[in-house]
Amino acid sequence: MSSGAGPLIVKQLWRYPVKSMLGEACASLRVDARGVEGDRLYAVRDAKGRLGSGKNSGWLRQIDGLLGFRASSANGAISLVFPDGRTMSASDAGINAALSAALGQSVTLVKESDVAHFDSGAIHILTTASLAWLSQALPDGEADARRFRANLLIEVAGSSPVEQQWPGRTLLLGERLKLRVTDATERCRMVTLAQAELPEDPRVLREITRQQEAQFGVYAEVLEPGELRVGDPVRLA
Numbered sequence: 001m002s003s004g005a006g007p008l009i010v011k012q013l014w015r016y017p018v019k020s021m022l023g024e025a026c027a028s029l030r031v032d033a034r035g036v037e038g039d040r041l042y043a044v045r046d047a048k049g050r051l052g053s054g055k056n057s058g059w060l061r062q063i064d065g066l067l068g069f070r071a072s073s074a075n076g077a078i079s080l081v082f083p084d085g086r087t088m089s090a091s092d093a094g095i096n097a098a099l100s101a102a103l104g105q106s107v108t109l110v111k112e113s114d115v116a117h118f119d120s121g122a123i124h125i126l127t128t129a130s131l132a133w134l135s136q137a138l139p140d141g142e143a144d145a146r147r148f149r150a151n152l153l154i155e156v157a158g159s160s161p162v163e164q165q166w167p168g169r170t171l172l173l174g175e176r177l178k179l180r181v182t183d184a185t186e187r188c189r190m191v192t193l194a195q196a197e198l199p200e201d202p203r204v205l206r207e208i209t210r211q212q213e214a215q216f217g218v219y220a221e222v223l224e225p226g227e228l229r230v231g232d233p234v235r236l237a
Contacts, residue, residue: 006157007233008154008155008156008233008234008235008236009154009155009231009232009233009234010152010153010154010155010173010174010228010229010230010231010232010233010234011128011153011154011155011230012025012145012152012153012230013025013026013027013028013029013151013152013153013228013229013230014026014149014150014151014152014153015029015036015037015038015039015073015151016039016040016071016149017038017039017040017041017042017071017072017073017078018040018042018043018044018069018071018078018080018090018109019040019042019043019044019051019052019053019117020043020044020052020053020054020063020066020067020190021044021066021067021069021070021071021080022067022069022070022071022146022195022196023070023071023072023149024070024071024072024073026230027229027230028227028228028229028230029151029227029228030225030226030227030228031123031177031222031225031226031227031228032222032225033222033225034122034222035118035122035123035151035222036122036123036151038073038076039151040112040117040118041078041111041112041117042071042078042090042109042110042111042112042117043109043110043112043117044063044066044099044103044107044108044109044110045107045108045109045110046061046063046105046106046107047105047106047107048061051115051117052066052107053066053119053190054066054067054188054189054190054193055188055189055190057188059115060119063103063105063107065083065102065103065104066103067193067194067195068082068083069081069082069083069102077089077090077091078090078091080095080099082098082102083102084102086098090109095109096108096109120183120185120219121182121183121218121219121220121221122219122220122221122222123151123152123179123219123220123221123222124148124149124150124151124152124185124217124218124219124220125150125151125152125153125154125163125171125179125181125217125218125219125220126145126148126150126152126153126154126163126216126217126218127153127154127155127156127161127162127163127217128153128154128155128156129156129157129158129159129160129161129162129163130160130161130162130163130216130217131143131144131145131153132158132159133159133160133161134204134207134208134216135159136159137207137211138201138203138204138207141201141203141204142198142199142201143204144198146195146196146198147191147192147195147198147204148185148187148191148216148217149190150217152228154234161212161215161216163181163217163218164184164212164215164218166181166218166236167181167182167183167184167218168180168181169181169236169237170223170236170237171220171234171235171236171237172234172235172236172237173226173228173232173233173234173235174226174227174228174229174232174233175226175227176224176225176226177222177224177225177226177227177228178222178223178224178226179220179221179222179223180220180221180223181218181219181220182218182219182220182221183218183219184215184216184217184218184219185215185216185217185218185219186214186215187205187208187209187214187215187216188205189202189205191204191205191208191216192204192205
């Protein structure tokens with residue numbers, strides 16, 4: 001695999017204001033030392049203090065139905081669209097009761113404090129080359145970036161998971177943002193779940209596990225904060 005021929009360009013940007021809910025496509029994002037500003041800043045917490053996720057692992061607890069909600073952020077205010085179409089603000093007095101009723105268990109919506117809401121790295125990156133590879137592996141499937149919940153989709157020529165070569169390298173993005181790729185992203189059942197108009201498809205995880213040892217995409221840490229826009233150039237230092 002190569003790093004991809006031709007220029008690397010920011011193709012899509014995503015923010016997920018509430019962990020494990022659907023997020024929002026953005027034209028630009030501000031990135032600080034923590035990561036994307038407002039990303040995974042809130043989470044749903046169960047009665048035992050574990051955070052809602054698509055999997056059970058340590059401080060994470062699988063809570064089915066979270067992908068039926070969509071969260072968005074405007075000037076720091078978080079709005080949630082429920083599966084039935086209702087919209088509520090995260091600051092509404094009845095938000096916890098409404099979420100508990102919709103999810104069928106007692107939960108609260110909490111802001112990040114001493115426990116980080118990220119599974120691993122601060123920034124989650126995927127390339128179009130990886131999606132092209134998956135599309136070839138599953139020609140009748142839906143190799144859609146939304147399944148993988150990355151913050152940053154980079155356009156890279158070719159059809160191979162090129163970012164698996166990037167851990168340890170530095171990415172220079174836009175005018176001043178600098179990221180260091182730390183680890184490959186290990187995938188779980190969440191990439192197989194139905195969301196929006198995408199159907200459930202267990203073959204996605206099965207194929208990634210068979211050919212890539214369940215690794216698809218990469219995590220990065222922030223070396224120098226900055227602003228990022230769709231269309232910005234990306235350089236591998």
